[in-house]
Amino acid sequence: MLQVGRQESSGYVLECEGLAKSFGDRRAVEGVGFRIAPGEIYGLLGPNGAGKTTTMKMICGLLRPDRGSITIAGRQAIGNIDVRGLVGYVPQDVALYPDLSARENLQFIGRLYRLDRRTLAERVAEALALTELTERAGDRLDAYSGGMRRRLNIAAGLLNHPRLLILDEPTVGVDPQSRHAILERVQAFGRDGLAVVYTTHYMEEAERVCDRVGIIDHGRLIAEGTRRELVAELGEHDSIELEASGNLDRLAEVCRSVPGVSTAAAADHSVQIVTEDGRSILPAVLEAADRSGCAVTSVDVTEPDLEAVFLHLTGTALRE
Amino acid sequence: MTPLLAIAAASLRRVLRDRTALFFILVLPVVLMVIVGAVASGGQDFRIGVVERDTSAAAGALVKELADTPGLDVSRYRDAASLEISVARSDLDAGVVIPAGFGSAIRTGKPVVLQLMAEQANSTQQAAALRVRSVVASEGARVQAALFASRYGGSYAENEARARSLQIRTAAVGVVPETVKTTAATLPAGYEYSAPTELVLFVFLTAVASGATIVETRRLGMFERMSSAPVAPGTIILGSALTYVSIALVQSIILVAVGSLVFGVSWGDPLGAGALLLLWSLVGGSAGMVAGTLFRTPEQASAIGPVVGIALAMLGGCMWPLSIVSPTMREIGHVTPQAWAVDAWTALLARHATLTGIGGELGVLALFATLFFALSTIRLRASVSGSPFRRHASTRAVRP
Structure with missing residues (x-):
């Protein structure tokens, strides 16, 4: 297993170690362990049936692990009902x-957390405002759009002001506008100091919102780290394609002098550049192109993504 | 509000918002109670067929006396053969044939024989025949009085009219029916039959049909949602059960109130009736919980639940008394809780039993409730403690 980005155990909101769960003969999860710090959004990536939801349910206390330990905010969580008050759970289905x-x-969900009347009223108002549903608060849910229900589903997981928020594929079946709103909200949770576990099989979502990613397949955590760390472990590089007019050989030569560029070669109407980090050196490359006297007409940066990492590690496409 | 009450209140709110459910819980049972009660009490009048082979005034007077007697519904037949067929088919409760020469015979004091048709083994027909005999006896007494007076003066017709007028003026002996201790195996007729049996039928039926709500709650993932909060599985199960037991209890109380206030039903010993209502609500509520854990979809629960409920009601004596079925069917019927509940109501209403008198039936109902609660708890605990009870998305992965 790739193991990158390790942190000290103190101060973690969630610490899982050696989690295992079987249903009959089928091993759903085997030896899964990870840690999440306050304000960190941890993505759990894997195809359907990989063990993501089972792992989530064990963390929420909905499933009892066969083996392993779960510590939430320093408290042993397995079999400890009170610890559930520290966790906000947003299930996959509304x-x-x-x-x-x-x-x-x-109000019903808030009462499950034994919120007193005043606190409950405040939290409900807060959750409705957060999800921009205050004006529709009195409408029955069956009159809501799918996106509005999803947003409310998330709001329900925040009523208890959790230390750890667990989001199980919160954007499945959501229109692009609502998805964008949800992802922005999740990023804001991280900025607010909430530890978030986020499962998805949408790679671009994981890349956008997650600080670190764990890749789970066949019940095992097979890699973990930031996107860049995982890509680096893969040994692949970014590439920049500059379409330009003028002396392209001269342009390639100038680009090769830019720190961080591994290679640069002229082709028919473009220059192909290979680098460690395409985004960070792009301004220097464009400056160099300007100095060479060539007119750049288009730029295309290609980065190896988590999809490639996942494919490399599992031999399986993430999305069906 | 505690989580227990919050769970019960949320479920109750959902039921109260469901107009269809409210119709089945409140309106339909009362409507059926009225219909069945009216049907069961509509057969109080004995249907009497009369063949008049004599056209005398005396024969006419007897027929009029029969027709004027409360509780007798008289119709005329042309011949004795068709009258006998109608009695045999139970289209009539009794048949009377007035022979030719009836009038002249009684005027001359000669014996006359009226033919009275009724089946020996049919208790209703025997009761009708008894009623006819009492009318004939009354008429005979008047004839005898007129004949006796005629010996000392006046015509028979004058003396018969005088005897009739005296008979009317003589104060009738008042009879107040009073129920005595009986060993009746069936509920009394009329609303005292329909009200308790409808109560037993509908409380159970509604509870089983309400299993659909539990199935829906399960499918919505609400049990998971509740379990992810700091709420023990037992609290979730109790909260759900509280809803359905409360609904059953409220429905029972409404039916009892309507039965008492509108139809004048006497529900017997208050303590016994109260204990029976409570236990039957527990049986119904727990049966609804079982239905909620057994059925996979709300549609299944709504479609199959009432069928099962009606079948059990038939077996258990809610549709007809178990005393009229074979001993084998009676024993099979007592596999259902309905039979024990109807037995308890029969003891309370027909035999005026008290709480202790229905202790056996209450004990059996308590066992049923315990069994149903245990079964539903096992099933629901599996659901709320997170076994893969719910429907999940496909787990198929694609390999390139």
């Missing part, structure tokens, strides 16, 4: 009553 209003649903 788990709310369709024949109750948004406010009634949130």
Whole structure:
């Protein structure tokens, strides 16, 4: 297993170690372990059936692991009902009553956390405002769009002001606008200091919102780290293609002098550059192109992504 | 509000918002109670067929006396053969044939024989025949009085009219029916039959059908949502059960109130009736919980639940008394909780038993409730403690 980006154990919100769970003869999860710090968004990536949801449910206390340990905010979580008060769980499917209003649903869930009347009213108002559903708070859920229900589903997971938020594929079946809103909200959770576990099989979502990613396949965590760390372990590089007019050989030569560029070669109407980090050296490359006297007409930066990492590690495409 | 009450309140709110559910819980049972009660009490009048082979005034007077007697519904037949067929088919409760020469015979004091048709083994027909006999006896007493008076003066017709007028003016002996201790195996007729049996039928039926709500809650992932909060599985199960037991209890109380206030049903010993209502609500509520864990979809629960409920009600004596079925069917019927509940109501209403008198039936119902709760708890615990009980997305992965 790739193991990168290790941190000290002190101060972690979530520490899982050696988690294992079987259903009959089928091993759903085997030896999964990771840690999440406050404000960190940890992506758990894997195809359907890889063991993501089982891992999440074990962390939430919905499933009891066969082996392993879970510590949440320094407290042993397995079999400890009180620890669940520190966790906000947003299940994969919208788990709310369709024949109750948004406010009634949130009030019901808040009462499960034993919030007193005043706190409950404050938290419900806060959650509705956060999800921009205040004006529709009295409407029954069956009158809501799919995106609005998803947003409320997330809001319900925040009522108890958790230390750890678990989001299980929160954008499945959501329109692009709502997806964008949800992802922005998740990023804001991280900035607010909330530790977030985020499962998805949308690679671009993981790349956008997650600080670190764990790749799970066949119940095992097979790699972990930041996107860049995982890509670096893969040994692949970024490439920059500059389409330009003028002396392209001269342009390639100038680009080779830019620190961080491994190679640069002229082709028919473009120059191909290979580098460790395409985004960071792009301004220097464009400056060099300007000095060479060539007119750059288009730029295309290609980075090896998590999809490539996942494919490399598992031999399986992430998305069906 | 505690999580237990929050769970119960949320479920209750959902049920109260469901107009279809409210119709089945409140309206339909009362409507059926009225219909079945009316049908069961509509057969109080004995249907009497009469063949008049004599056209005398005396024969006419007897027929009029029969027709005027409360509780007798008289119709005329042309011949004795068709009258006998109708009695045999139970289209009539009794048949009377007035022979030719009836009028002249009684005027001359000669014996006359009326033919009275009724089946020996049919208790209703025997009761109808008894009623006819009492009318004939009354008429005979008047004839005898007129004949006796005629010996000392006046015509028979004058003396018969005088005897009739005296008979009317004589104060009738008042009879107040009073129920005595009986060993009746069936509920009394009328609303006292329909009200308790409808209660037993509908409380159970509604509870089983409400299993659909539990299935939906399960499928919505709400049990998972509740379990992810700091709430023990037992609290979730109790909260859910509290809803359905409360609904069953409220429905029972409404049916009892409507039965008492509108239809004048006496529900027997208050303590016994109260204990029976409570236990039956527990049986119904727990059966609903079982239905909620057994069925996979709300549609299954809504479609199959009522069928099962009605079948059990038939077996258990809610549709007809178990005393009229074979001993084998009676024993099979007592596999259902309905039979024990109807037995308890029969003891309370027909035999005026008290709480201790229905202790056996209450004990069996308590066992049923315990069994149902245990079964639903095992099934629901599996659901709320997170076994893969819910439907999940496909787990198929694609290899390039």
